Amino acid sequence: MGQRSALITGITGQDGGHLAQLLLEQDYQVFGVIRGQSNVKKSEFLDEYPNVTLIEADLLDSASIIRAVEQADPDEFYNLAAISHVGYSFKNPTLTLDTTAGGVLNCLEAIRLTGRGSSTRFYQASTSEMYGGLDYNRPGLGYDEHSPFHPRSPYGVAKLYGHWITKNFRESYGMFASCGILFNHEGERRGLEFVTRKISNAVARISLGLQDHVELGDLWPKRDWGYAGDYVRGMWQMMQHSEPDDFVLATGETHSIEDFLSQAFNAIGVDDWHPYVRRNEAFTRPAEVDILLGNPAKAEDVLGWKREVDFAGLVSRMVAHDISLLDGNRSS
Numbered sequence: 001m002g003q004r005s006a007l008i009t010g011i012t013g014q015d016g017g018h019l020a021q022l023l024l025e026q027d028y029q030v031f032g033v034i035r036g037q038s039n040v041k042k043s044e045f046l047d048e049y050p051n052v053t054l055i056e057a058d059l060l061d062s063a064s065i066i067r068a069v070e071q072a073d074p075d076e077f078y079n080l081a082a083i084s085h086v087g088y089s090f091k092n093p094t095l096t097l098d099t100t101a102g103g104v105l106n107c108l109e110a111i112r113l114t115g116r117g118s119s120t121r122f123y124q125a126s127t128s129e130m131y132g133g134l135d136y137n138r139p140g141l142g143y144d145e146h147s148p149f150h151p152r153s154p155y156g157v158a159k160l161y162g163h164w165i166t167k168n169f170r171e172s173y174g175m176f177a178s179c180g181i182l183f184n185h186e187g188e189r190r191g192l193e194f195v196t197r198k199i200s201n202a203v204a205r206i207s208l209g210l211q212d213h214v215e216l217g218d219l220w221p222k223r224d225w226g227y228a229g230d231y232v233r234g235m236w237q238m239m240q241h242s243e244p245d246d247f248v249l250a251t252g253e254t255h256s257i258e259d260f261l262s263q264a265f266n267a268i269g270v271d272d273w274h275p276y277v278r279r280n281e282a283f284t285r286p287a288e289v290d291i292l293l294g295n296p297a298k299a300e301d302v303l304g305w306k307r308e309v310d311f312a313g314l315v316s317r318m319v320a321h322d323i324s325l326l327d328g329n330r331s332s
Contacts, residue, residue: 005029007074009059009107010081011052012041014189015125018232019078020049026236031072033057033065033081059103065110069120076239078123079107082159085193086129089155090286096154097161104162108169108177121176121239124166128183128224128250129156133289142224142295145181145246152289167246176244180235183250183294186314187228188321195257196225197318199264204322206276207268213276217283219258222291226251227309227317237303250294251307263315268323 006023010016011032023030030049034042036056046054055071057064059081069077082100083089089096104124111120131143132150151157163179170177190197195216202214226249234249255263265273299305309317 003027003029004075005031005072006076006078007031007033007055007068007072008078008080009033009103010079010125011054012045013080013084014187014191014228015080015185015232015235017045017048017189018187018229019080019235020052022232022236024049024051028076029053031055031068031074033059033068059099059106062106062109065106066114069110069114069116073116074120076121076123077107077111078125078235078239079104079162080125082125082162083155085191086153086155087283088193089153089158093154097158100155100158101161101165105165108165108175111175112169112173117173117175121244122166122169122178123235123239124162124177124179125235126163126166126179126181126246127156127159128181128248128292128294129153129289130160130163130181131289131292132156133291142250142252142293143181144248144295145298163246170244178238178241178244179246180231180238181246181248181294182231182234183224183226183248183292185226185228185231185249186318188318189228190318196260197322199257199261200315200318201322203264203268203319204326207323208326210326213278215278215280215283216257216261217280219261219277220256221289222254222256222293224250224252224254224292224294225260225311225314226307227314230307230309234299234303234305237299237305241303245302247299247303247305248294248296249299249305249307250296251311252294252296253311254291254293255311259311260315263312264319267316267319 057068083096132152186196
């Protein structure tokens with residue numbers, strides 16, 4: 001068997017970086033889709049991963065995705081690209097729909113129309129936001145692959161289309177097309193627009209005397225938070241499985257944003273975070289998901305997947321990374 005190849009959309013994002021690293025360590029030939037001149041992360045990404053071949057294409061341009069598939073001729077195609085910020089999706093619902101829903105169809109059609117339906121394995125990044133936090137009638141057990149969906153944001157709605165069209169291609173054309181229903185996963189690569197990284201960065205800056213407070217919206221929503229590196233390993237395990245299927249990746253634990261705050265400040269030796277946090281209504285959403293808790297039993301039993309980084313370890317490593325990053329920038 002020769003060297004395997006993989007094509008990744010969204011490669012410059014959090015999960016894309018983790019996945020590129022994992023696949024390179026597995027001796028894959030890795031190709032990544034970027035949007036050309038509009039992608040400001042291109043040079044930074046190539047500095048970190050010079051062995052990755054970047055292909056200019058856009059999920060909204062089906063012809064360009066077809067060309068990307070023809071160039072990469074991938075054994076595995078990971079679709080990680082999306083308008084992935086829930087708050088942003090309320091402000092730009094049409095773009096969210098076109099990219100996060102229609103983009104999945106363009107990827108699947110590119111595989112089918114190039115005659116690779118029987119040779120290329122496809123991974124779709126589904127999300128716990130499809131559940132919406134409603135119809136939560138299994139306390140303590142969490143959502144699994146059979147739980148009802150009730151998305152509460154344009155992002156969740158668009159992702160649900162991507163989830164179902166992937167299943168449809170699997171059933172209609174016999175494609176190896178799997179969906180990973182991933183609950184919230186964070187880490188050092190997370191963008192600053194996400195609340196977890198916003199908190200870890202702010203706590204780091206406060207510890208270094210660079211700012212005196214952070215502004216946040218609601219603190220009561222609860223999420224099932226894990227480490228992105230663990231979840232990307234789960235994506236890869238899904239693609240190595242003998243049959244295409246859908247799998248929930250989660251920790252089976254739920255923590256509020258307040259819990260995240262407390263853990264982050266604890267990492268810098270601050271017991272009472274209240275003097276450093278101010279509420280800002282601008283960061284609230286028209287419809288909020290109260291709680292998301294996943295049940296990863298199927299992935300653990302079938303794939304042998306298991307998260308390695310716990311909640312405290314996740315938060316502390318994010319804060320430590322941001323302190324190190326800021327310290328390095330100050331001294332350079």
